[in-house]
Amino acid sequence: MIHLFEALGKKMALDVGSGAVLSLDDVAYDALQALQTHPNADIAALLEERYARGDVAEALEELEELKRAGWLGTPDDYSDVQPADAGVVKAMCLHAAHDCNLRCRYCFADAGEYHLPGRALMPAQTGMKALDWLVAHSGNRRNLEVDFFGGEPLMNIAAIRSIVAYGRELEKTSGKVFKFTTTTNAVALDEETMDFLNREMDNVVLSVDGRPEVHDRMRPTANGRGSYGLIIDKAKRMVEKRGQQRYYLRGTFTRYNLDFANDVLHLADLGFEQLSIEPVVTEESRDYAIRPGDLPRVFEEYERLGRAYIQRRRDGKWFNFFHFMVDLDGGPCLRKRLTGCGAGNEYVAVTPDGDIYPCHQFVGRPGMRMGSVLDGSFDAAMQRRFAQNHVLSKEKCADCWARFFCSGGCQANAHAFNGDISKPYDMECQLERKRLECALAIWAIEHEAAGPNCERPPQED
Numbered sequence: 001m002i003h004l005f006e007a008l009g010k011k012m013a014l015d016v017g018s019g020a021v022l023s024l025d026d027v028a029y030d031a032l033q034a035l036q037t038h039p040n041a042d043i044a045a046l047l048e049e050r051y052a053r054g055d056v057a058e059a060l061e062e063l064e065e066l067k068r069a070g071w072l073g074t075p076d077d078y079s080d081v082q083p084a085d086a087g088v089v090k091a092m093c094l095h096a097a098h099d100c101n102l103r104c105r106y107c108f109a110d111a112g113e114y115h116l117p118g119r120a121l122m123p124a125q126t127g128m129k130a131l132d133w134l135v136a137h138s139g140n141r142r143n144l145e146v147d148f149f150g151g152e153p154l155m156n157i158a159a160i161r162s163i164v165a166y167g168r169e170l171e172k173t174s175g176k177v178f179k180f181t182t183t184t185n186a187v188a189l190d191e192e193t194m195d196f197l198n199r200e201m202d203n204v205v206l207s208v209d210g211r212p213e214v215h216d217r218m219r220p221t222a223n224g225r226g227s228y229g230l231i232i233d234k235a236k237r238m239v240e241k242r243g244q245q246r247y248y249l250r251g252t253f254t255r256y257n258l259d260f261a262n263d264v265l266h267l268a269d270l271g272f273e274q275l276s277i278e279p280v281v282t283e284e285s286r287d288y289a290i291r292p293g294d295l296p297r298v299f300e301e302y303e304r305l306g307r308a309y310i311q312r313r314r315d316g317k318w319f320n321f322f323h324f325m326v327d328l329d330g331g332p333c334l335r336k337r338l339t340g341c342g343a344g345n346e347y348v349a350v351t352p353d354g355d356i357y358p359c360h361q362f363v364g365r366p367g368m369r370m371g372s373v374l375d376g377s378f379d380a381a382m383q384r385r386f387a388q389n390h391v392l393s394k395e396k397c398a399d400c401w402a403r404f405f406c407s408g409g410c411q412a413n414a415h416a417f418n419g420d421i422s423k424p425y426d427m428e429c430q431l432e433r434k435r436l437e438c439a440l441a442i443w444a445i446e447h448e449a450a451g452p453n454c455e456r457p458p459q460e461d
Contacts, residue, residue: 003401007441017074023444028059088139093349096153112151114364122352127163133373154188186231209251210263251277254288261305276322306438326439340407344386361412
């Protein structure tokens with residue numbers, strides 16, 4: 001499969017089978033496009049109104065050379081490559097708090113309660129048992145990832161400190177290494193907490209939506225006031241103390257700020273270098289929901305952001321935007337590309353009561369509880385179901401050029417909107433494809449000075 005597209009003023013081709021990314025001139029692009037629809041035609045004759053026959057012939061020869069080199073027209077049937085069955089668990093999301101000090105309008109977790117009875121904080125002992133459970137289910141995996149999540153996890157900072165301390169002791173006897181992370185709205189950050197997080201957390205995710213008016217509209221406090229003024233200086237201080245390393249500022253854009261490029265650039269202007277602004281995922285009935293009719297506007301905004309992104313990085317105003325990052329020189333192996341995030345298989349979430357769910361977004365959904373770290377139970381059949389729900393098993397993914405990059409999309413979104421983890425959410429698919437086109441174009445533009453604009457990721461042995 002060959003995907004031809006235009007993004008950021010570049011004409012590009014992605015060869016799905018090889019992973020090659022090609023930057024093409026006009027004649028090569030049109031010739032390759034004609035070959036897709038008229039494989040047996042006289043391409044020079046088809047294009048004679050636009051290009052001289054000699055130019056078309058030269059382009060066709062160059063395309064043939066790419067085919068002979070294995071960069072173009074590579075078969076992409078990987079039906080014989082099957083991900084392993086249910087594997088070891090290597091990552092866990094610990095819900096330190098089913099409570100929050102903000103009342104974000106778009107919160108999928110219902111202000112931290114996850115549609116479960118009452119607000120709750122995770123007892124330290126439950127978190128310790130969760131680490132024991134993770135060690136017991138991690139097989140030979142040495143590095144284990146644990147994310148403190150909520151609600152707002154820092155509302156339970158004392159328990160987090162105890163759980164981390166227990167984890168460091170457990171490392172000495174288990175042969176495991178815990179990489180702890182925290183996702184926080186920054187409201188409860190103080191110097192002491194920042195120092196603790198910077199000492200113990202491999203990564204910190206800070207929630208900020210962008211411009212003050214955008215942030216405050218969707219992320220008010222419990223008393224209805226805006227939270228931007230409460231958190232922005234704390235976020236700056238946190239990043240400063242981390243030396244701009246191992247963090248992300250993560251925001252959400254809605255129908256109210258389809259000009260979200262301005263929010264990304266606002267945060268970049270404040271000195272934040274690791275940024276992610278993602279589209280809200282919610283029912284179309286919500287006033288802030290992004291609807292199918294908004295997609296052309298959103299696509300235009302990704303293009304606008306992409307152009308600004310390139311220019312700023314050229315001008316020395318460097319920052320990363322998560323959705324524009326693509327690794328064509330290395331990246332995950334094929335099996336990992338097929339399985340994606342590993343929710344329900346390699347990754348689970350644990351509630352304050354010790355209940356296990358496939359991931360944080362599944363928490364509280366009927367029929368999705370997998371067991372408990374308190375009694376050691378675990379639904380192996382559900383784990384196998386998630387393990388077998390990979391790209392090659394999803395009908396909708398079979399003909400999608402982006403499948404080895406998105407890995408089939410978010411299973412929680414598929415379940416929420418389609419009632420089936422194997423049926424990807426269409427809105428998400430469309431957004432992902434556009435972001436990926438921009439990312440590939442950015443990669444090509446930024447690598448033009450380094451040689452041919454095509455790279456093949458390492459292949460599976």
